[in-house]
Amino acid sequence: MKNKSLFKRKRIVKNFLAFAIAASGINSTMVRADDVTGGIKGAISGFDSSIKVMLIDKSRGVSREALPGTDGDFRFINLVPGNYDLQILSNGEVIDTRPVTVSLGRTSNVIIGSNSELEELVVIGEKIPAMDIGVAESGLSLSSEEINLLPVARDLTSVTLLAPGVSKGDQDFGDGNYASFAGASIAENVSYINGLNTTNFRNGLGFSKVPFEFYDHIQVKSGGYSAKFGRSTGGVMNATTKSGSNEFNFGGSYYYDNQVDKSPNTVSIQNKNGSWDSGEANIYASGPLIQDRVFFYGLYSNVKENEDEYTMTEGRAYERVTSSDFWGMKLDAYLSDDHRFEVTAFSDQRDRVENLYSYDVEAKSTNGYLGDVVYSRGGLNWITTYTGDFFEDFSLSVSYGENEQSRNDIPGDSSSPVVILDGEEGAVALGDWDLRFIDEGLDTRKMFRVDLSWDLTDHFLEAGLDIETNQLSAKSYYSGHEYWRLYPNLSKSPAQARKLVYENDGSFETDSSAIYIQDTWYMTDNLTAQIGVRGETFINRNVEGTTFIKVDDQWAPRLSLSWDPTGNGNQKLFANAGLYYLPIASNTNVRMAGKELYTQVWYDWDGNCLNDDATPCNLGDPRPDAPFADGTMSDTNSLIDSNIEPMYQSEYILGYEYITESGLQLGVKGTYRNLEKALDDVAIDYAVIDYYNSTGSWDSSKVDGQSVDEVFEGLHQYVLTNPGTNMRVFIPEQMEYINLTAEQLGFPKAERQYGAAELTFKRPFDGKWSIDASYTWAHSWGNNEGYVKSDNEQDDAGITSNFDVVGLSEGSYGNLPNDRRHTIKAFGTYAFDMGLRVGANFIWQTGRPKNCFGVHPFDPVSASYDAESFYCQGRATSRGSEGRTENYWNLDLNAQYPIRLANNHDLILSLDVFNILNNDTVSEVIETGELASGSVDPQYGKPTYYQSPRSIRLGVRYDFGQL
Numbered sequence: 001m002k003n004k005s006l007f008k009r010k011r012i013v014k015n016f017l018a019f020a021i022a023a024s025g026i027n028s029t030m031v032r033a034d035d036v037t038g039g040i041k042g043a044i045s046g047f048d049s050s051i052k053v054m055l056i057d058k059s060r061g062v063s064r065e066a067l068p069g070t071d072g073d074f075r076f077i078n079l080v081p082g083n084y085d086l087q088i089l090s091n092g093e094v095i096d097t098r099p100v101t102v103s104l105g106r107t108s109n110v111i112i113g114s115n116s117e118l119e120e121l122v123v124i125g126e127k128i129p130a131m132d133i134g135v136a137e138s139g140l141s142l143s144s145e146e147i148n149l150l151p152v153a154r155d156l157t158s159v160t161l162l163a164p165g166v167s168k169g170d171q172d173f174g175d176g177n178y179a180s181f182a183g184a185s186i187a188e189n190v191s192y193i194n195g196l197n198t199t200n201f202r203n204g205l206g207f208s209k210v211p212f213e214f215y216d217h218i219q220v221k222s223g224g225y226s227a228k229f230g231r232s233t234g235g236v237m238n239a240t241t242k243s244g245s246n247e248f249n250f251g252g253s254y255y256y257d258n259q260v261d262k263s264p265n266t267v268s269i270q271n272k273n274g275s276w277d278s279g280e281a282n283i284y285a286s287g288p289l290i291q292d293r294v295f296f297y298g299l300y301s302n303v304k305e306n307e308d309e310y311t312m313t314e315g316r317a318y319e320r321v322t323s324s325d326f327w328g329m330k331l332d333a334y335l336s337d338d339h340r341f342e343v344t345a346f347s348d349q350r351d352r353v354e355n356l357y358s359y360d361v362e363a364k365s366t367n368g369y370l371g372d373v374v375y376s377r378g379g380l381n382w383i384t385t386y387t388g389d390f391f392e393d394f395s396l397s398v399s400y401g402e403n404e405q406s407r408n409d410i411p412g413d414s415s416s417p418v419v420i421l422d423g424e425e426g427a428v429a430l431g432d433w434d435l436r437f438i439d440e441g442l443d444t445r446k447m448f449r450v451d452l453s454w455d456l457t458d459h460f461l462e463a464g465l466d467i468e469t470n471q472l473s474a475k476s477y478y479s480g481h482e483y484w485r486l487y488p489n490l491s492k493s494p495a496q497a498r499k500l501v502y503e504n505d506g507s508f509e510t511d512s513s514a515i516y517i518q519d520t521w522y523m524t525d526n527l528t529a530q531i532g533v534r535g536e537t538f539i540n541r542n543v544e545g546t547t548f549i550k551v552d553d554q555w556a557p558r559l560s561l562s563w564d565p566t567g568n569g570n571q572k573l574f575a576n577a578g579l580y581y582l583p584i585a586s587n588t589n590v591r592m593a594g595k596e597l598y599t600q601v602w603y604d605w606d607g608n609c610l611n612d613d614a615t616p617c618n619l620g621d622p623r624p625d626a627p628f629a630d631g632t633m634s635d636t637n638s639l640i641d642s643n644i645e646p647m648y649q650s651e652y653i654l655g656y657e658y659i660t661e662s663g664l665q666l667g668v669k670g671t672y673r674n675l676e677k678a679l680d681d682v683a684i685d686y687a688v689i690d691y692y693n694s695t696g697s698w699d700s701s702k703v704d705g706q707s708v709d710e711v712f713e714g715l716h717q718y719v720l721t722n723p724g725t726n727m728r729v730f731i732p733e734q735m736e737y738i739n740l741t742a743e744q745l746g747f748p749k750a751e752r753q754y755g756a757a758e759l760t761f762k763r764p765f766d767g768k769w770s771i772d773a774s775y776t777w778a779h780s781w782g783n784n785e786g787y788v789k790s791d792n793e794q795d796d797a798g799i800t801s802n803f804d805v806v807g808l809s810e811g812s813y814g815n816l817p818n819d820r821r822h823t824i825k826a827f828g829t830y831a832f833d834m835g836l837r838v839g840a841n842f843i844w845q846t847g848r849p850k851n852c853f854g855v856h857p858f859d860p861v862s863a864s865y866d867a868e869s870f871y872c873q874g875r876a877t878s879r880g881s882e883g884r885t886e887n888y889w890n891l892d893l894n895a896q897y898p899i900r901l902a903n904n905h906d907l908i909l910s911l912d913v914f915n916i917l918n919n920d921t922v923s924e925v926i927e928t929g930e931l932a933s934g935s936v937d938p939q940y941g942k943p944t945y946y947q948s949p950r951s952i953r954l955g956v957r958y959d960f961g962q963l
Contacts, residue, residue, distance in 0.1 A: 038102035039077040040086070054087040054094075055079075059245035061292035064337050067392060069457045077453060078387050078395055080332070081217060081240065136530065136560035136574035137224035138653060138669065139163055139235075144215050144242070146765075149829045151841045151894035151912045154212045154255065154280070156191065160237055162827060163220040164758050164774040165671070167820045167845070170790035171924060171945050174205050180818040181222050181235030182673055183754030183778065184649075185786030187797050188234035188582055194241055194330075194344040195449070196383040196401040197231075201470045201510070202443055203587045203797040204787050207237070208381055208403065209348045211301040213253065213282045214328045216242045223671055224576035224653045227516040227532030227558045228451075228464065233582045233649040233675070233786070241330050241344060244295030248287035251959035255280045258953075261918045263946040267426060267926065267939050270310040271946070273364055278305040294333045301326040303350075310359055313426040317359035317366045324350030324378070338389040348378035349406070356434055371434040373411045379404030383447075393455040400448050407441035407474075414438055417480030419614040422487050422932060426939055430486075431614030433479040437502075440475040443586075460520040462532075468512045474590045475505045484615055487932055488607045495607035497616045503597040503631065506543035508589035513537045518558075526564040533557045536581045538646055542593035548636035549588075549720075551646045554581050570660075576653040581646050584679060585787065585797035592639050592681070592720060592799065597631035599624065625864075626716060637730035641721035642737070647679045647787070647798070655758075667760040678750035678784050679798040681720045683805050683861070685712035687744040688731065703733050714861035715805075723784075723803040724749025746806040751782035752816065763828075771828035780819040783812040783879065790817035791851065791927070792868060807862030811870030814879030815849040822846045837896045844889040848923075849880030852940065854930035863934075872929040873936055888921045888947060890914075910955035918950040 040055070053074050056063045059082055066074040079102045088096040140163035152158050160166055160179045169178045169186035178186035187204030190197060198208035221229070221236035229236055257278040263271040286297040305322040328346030335341070352375040357366040383401030390396065411434035419430040451464040483500040518532030534556040540549040558578035565573060590596075604620030611617050655669030692698035692708040703711055711733055719729050724747055727740045742749075756778035763771050785791075789800040803809055827841040854872030856862035862869055870877050894912040901907055924945040931937050 038079045038081055039075060040079065040084075040100060040102065041075050042073070042086075050091045052089050054089055055100075056085045056087065058083050058085055059247070060295060060332075060334070061246055062334050062337050064389070073457055075455050075460075077455070078389065078397065080243065136562050136576045136653070136655075137221055137226065138165070138655075138671070139219065139221040139223070139225075141217065141219045143217050144212065147212065147215075147218065149837060149894075149896065150827055150839045151892035151914065152827075153914070156207070156210070156218065156237055156239070159218050160220050160235075161843075162772075162825065162841070163222050164760060164776050164823075164825065165222045165756060165778065166220070166235065167818060167823070170793065170817060172790075172793035173788065173795055178205060179235070182671060182756065183752065183780030183816065183818050184234035184673075185788050185790075185818070186234075187585075187787035187795070188232060189237065190229075190232040190234075191237040191239075193239050193346075193381070194342070194383055195385060195399050196344065196381060196403055197445065197447060197468065198381060198403050199231075200405065200443070201445060201468075201583075201586050202407070202441075202472055202590075203585050203795050205795055205797075208346075208405070209324070209326075209350065209378060210239075210328070210346065211280065211282060211299070211303070211326055213284060213301060214241050214299050214326075214346065216240045223651060223673075224560060224578070226530060226560075227518045227534040227556065227578075228462065230466070230514050230516075230534050230536060230556065230581060231512060231583055233580050233647065241328065242284075242286070242297045242299075243330050243332050243342075244286035244288065244297045246288050246291060246295075248285075249960070250283070250285040251957070252281070252283040253955065253957040254282070255953055255955045257951060259949060259951045261949040261951075263920055263949045264943070265312060266944050266946070267942045268312050268314070268944065270312050270361065270364070271949075273310045274308050276305075276307045276951075278303065289331075292334070294331070296332075297330040299326070299328045301328075310361075310364070312361055314429040315359055315361070316370070316429055317357040319355040319357070320352055322350060322352040324348065326350075339387070341384065341386050343382070343384045345380070345382035347380050349376075349380075350378050351376050370432055371412045373409065373435045376406045376408040376410075379406050379442075395453040397451040398449070401446075403445040403447070405443040407439060407443060409435060409437070409439040411435040411438065411479065414479050417613060417615055418478050418483040419616075420483075420485050422485055424931075424938055430610070435479055436483065438477055438479055441473055443470070443472045445470050458522045460522075461518070462520075463517040464515070466514040466516070470510045470512070470586055471507065472509075472586050472590070473507045474594075476590075477503045480613075482615075485932075486605065486616055494620075495605045497603045497605040497619060499601045499603070501597065501599045504590060504594055506590070506594045508543060508586060508594065509541045509545065510583065510586045510589060511537075511539040511541075512583045526567045528562045530558070530560040530562075532559075534581075536583075536646070538581075538583045540584050540586070540589050540593070542589065542636055543595060543633060546636075548593050549584055549640055549644065551584075551644065554646055554648070555579075556581055556648070571656070571658040573656050574653075575655075577651070579648055579650055579676075581648040582787070584646060587795075587797050588720065588799055591796060592718075593633070593636050595631055595633050596629040598628035599630075600628070601625070626713060628715070635730065635732050637737075638717060638732045639719060641719055641725075641727045641729055643722075643726065643728050644679070644720065645677050645722055648676050650674050650676055663764060663766070665760070665762040665764070667758075667762075669758045669760075671754070671756045671758070673752075673754040675750065675752035675782070675784065675786070677722050678752070678786070679720060680723050680750065680784070680803045681718045681799040682723060682745065682747055682803045683715050683717065684719050684727070684729065684740065684745060685714050685716050685861075686746065686806070687727075687740045688712050688717065688738075690744050691738055691740060697734075699734060702735070715864070718804070720799065722750070723747045723809075747803050748783060748809055748813070750784040750803065751813070752780070752784050752786060753782055754778065754780045765829065767831065769828065769830040771826060773826035773828075774824070776823045776825075778820060778823070780816045781814065782816055783809065783814075785816050785818065791853065801865060801868055805859065805862045805865070807856045807859035808865060808869055811876055811878040814881060816880070817848060819849055819880070820845050835898050839894045839896075841892040842890070844887070846887050847885030849884055850882040850925060850941075851879060851927045852877040852882050852929035853927055855932065855934045857934075866932040867928040867930045867937070877929075882927075885923060885925060886921045888919075888923065890919060890947065891916050905958070905960055908955075908957040908959075910953075910957070912953040912955070913950065914953070915948060915950045919947050920949065921947040923947055 053066045068074045086098045169180045191207035200206045219238040259276040280303045282301045284299040307320040309318045331343040333341045354373045356370040385399040387397045416433040421428045448467045454461045485498045487496040516534040521529045536554040537552040556579040560576040562574040602623040606618040609618035657667040698708045760774045787797040794800045824844040829839040852872035856869035892914045896910040898906040922943040929940040
């Protein structure tokens with residue numbers, strides 16, 4: 001007969017262990033800085049010194065041990081996501097074992113069985129609620145298997161768009177597939193893979209491209225993230241990769257995508273004649289190199305994408321072939337149960353070859369071959385991390401990694417000058433040039449990170465150091481080293497020709513460093529507070545390696561509270577407040593701190609004469625404007641406001657979540673974001689004139705007798721600043737610093753606000769079906785979209801034309817480009833008994849605000865920017881005042897069927913249909929209402945993009961399983 005005291009202890013342990021795991025689960029507040037691991041928090045009531053807890057990694061044979069504290073609490077931290085057995089031992093005898101799944105930023109479900117030998121067992125539901133009462137951040141977390149069951153495109157952005165509050169950005173940027181988080185611009189996000197930052201630090205657009213087979217979990221943080229994360233005022237995309245285990249496995253897959261329908265033609269693109277398809281082949285293998293100690297996972301992926309595009313006005317056709325040979329590997333080495341190394345390495349090097357042909361729109365036929373352009377992206381990426389647990393309550397993690405991105409856009413022939421005819425039918429390409437702007441560049445990031453954690457029972461302390469050094473090289477110029485824009489005789493007489501020259505070549509470095517400290521304080525069993533602060537330092541260096549911007553002591557406090565009002569672990573009320581800083585983009589170094597040459601010359605033109613290379617002839621005398629940049633390195637003191645502060649944002653979140661007895665998860669949340677400071681460059685000429693004329697301190701002898709009005713003609717000096725604030729800046733002509741007031745400068749304060757209310761409904765998969773749905777009401781308003789500018793597709797992060805001249809900011813306040821007022825999202829799966837599984841992904845969303853941009857009628861300096869002011873067709877048109885694009889909805893469906901083969905291996909066949917009803921909603925329109933001449937643009941309001949047409953994806957996947 002069993003010992004009664006031991007029998008009683010087993011009953012108590014089972015009851016309280018079940019409740020503890022249900023209430024605390026996998027608490028992402030305890031996960032280390034890059035969230036590539038998980039943790040477990042539990043509590044045992046009525047224990048004595050003979051009790052200890054053992055955690056066993058079932059796939060790797062690694063075990064860890066914890067001794068409960070005086071109050072019975074125990075924790076396991078820095079756990080690799082996967083399946084574990086949690087054992088309770090008394091005097092060395094196992095008295096209970098529970099399966100626990102550790103996921104990335106997600107709470108496990110613990111099943112309470114009914115086969116207990118105990119006389120008394122408190123059962124909290126058949127499935128214990130997966131509520132994580134210690135977390136107040138917003139977002140979404142999905143495993144690779146969950147994603148594979150959904151009809152979603154196989155790229156990180158498409159998965160990110162499943163999360164509430166995330167919308168697709170303007171399609172004219174990059175590859176047209178970036179996400180806007182909570183009203184922020186698409187250049188303010190950050191992306192991690194196993195702790196390695198892979199974000200484009202040049203202008204914030206994009207990240208390393210990784211095939212789905214390499215991912216294990218994808219976590220989307222849309223708000224409220226802790227002090228361990230920074231360098232983002234948008235959102236965080238955090239992913240982990242697959243790892244090996246004690247079983248040898250290998251498998252492969254192939255996916256074929258084809259655009260089976262066509263969008264309507266736009267003003268510029270003959271979509272009806274275009275085509276697109278893609279094939280992706282993958283093969284992987286994993287297993288132990290040393291049983292129970294060293295494991296590997298390796299993947300090779302080949303992707304080939306074909307696209308044909310035919311223009312309506314340029315007279316050109318493009319045949320594009322994108323090829324990539326991705327390889328990736330992950331090594332995990334356990335020196336002991338408490339100390340491990342992991343190494344991740346991958347190459348996402350890829351090339352897109354674009355062949356150009358002349359094109360006859362009427363005949364719909366290509367003529368002569370014009371040349372080709374090769375776009376190279378990607379490179380080698382790697383990170384190694386050591387994680388060690390000491391003294392049962394102290395943990396250390398150290399990481400070092402490098403991220404590489406090629407940025408070469410190189411034509412076969414770079415000698416032909418660029419010529420564009422700007423007529424009533426739009427912009428027409430003339431001549432034999434292949435690519436307007438040629439880039440040769442390489443970006444390299446080196447990162448180093450240390451994270452410490454210390455478990456003090458009621459307090460879980462974390463601290464860390466996060467350092468990045470970013471190096472970029474850039475060589476940029478127009479094809480043929482000149483760019484002609486021709487304006488025929490429309491309303492101007494005579495016709496005009498404008499010649500632009502741009503040259504820039506150099507290497508630049510930026511440093512971003514941060515320290516953080518964070519306390520997760522378990523104030524009571526039901527109330528958790530997370531109190532943290534992150535201190536940021538940003539350093540930007542010029543082409544000669546000298547610091548020209550340094551901002552430090554940028555302290556970002558973060559506070560969150562999470563309260564379980566009943567203590568049952570099935571509901572929580574949470575709140576979050578914090579500040580978030582964004583580094584100054586490296587593109588700023590290139591544009592403002594290099595030896596940039598940028599000139600503009602105007603000519604009268606007879607409107608007809610062209611040379612053999614399509615450049616204009618029969619020109620009048622040149623009328624050069626003052627150079628935007630003269631090819632020498634400027635004194636950067638004159639380019640930077642010495643009072644400058646980095647871009648940062650405040651955020652406040654209040655929410656409530658509830659899990660019903662049947663397992664339904666309901667939530668309501670409110671979010672408010674305010675851009676406290678923004679960065680942009682402004683022309684200070686008028687303010688300088690006012691300053692010196694009012695003080696009478698201008699010394700004309702220092703500038704060959706010229707007056708201040710003659711030197712500062714309107715666009716003489718641009719300065720990077722926080723628009724709408726006072727400025728202290730160096731004036732090189734007078735060799736002195738001066739103070740300019742916000743009133744003298746005349747620019748409004750840069751503003752961006754975002755408010756949202758969100759309702760969520762989730763039914764986790766129960767073996768039969770699941771659904772995840774949300775409704776978001778959101779409003780994004782102000783006069784500054786953020787780091788980039790969708791109005792004119794300008795990707796000069798932090799130095800757009802928003803505030804270049806006071807006249808361009810008039811009327812700029814209103815609904816911003818990423819304002820999507822109403823959004824409904826829903827996705828889920830259904831499993832039939834015969835093995836067939838179907839999935840759906842639905843979105844309905846209101847359109848984006850529309851504008852009418854024109855030539856400024858009163859300010860000649862603003863008018864030199866052509867149609868970029870908020871005056872249009874004879875009237876003032878404030879931002880977003882011209883209505884919205886059409887409401888948009890889309891439904892994707894898929895089906896998967898496993899075929900059982902020998903040795904219990906499954907061959908999985910899949911079919912995905914995207915936009916199954918082939919909706920063709922207009923998503924973007926031409927918003928320039930005037931030509932550069934000031935006359936009405938006849939193309940105004942016409943579509944530039946439609947909803948992506950119907951396409952299919954056929955897939956086959958064979959997991960060979962254990963060898």
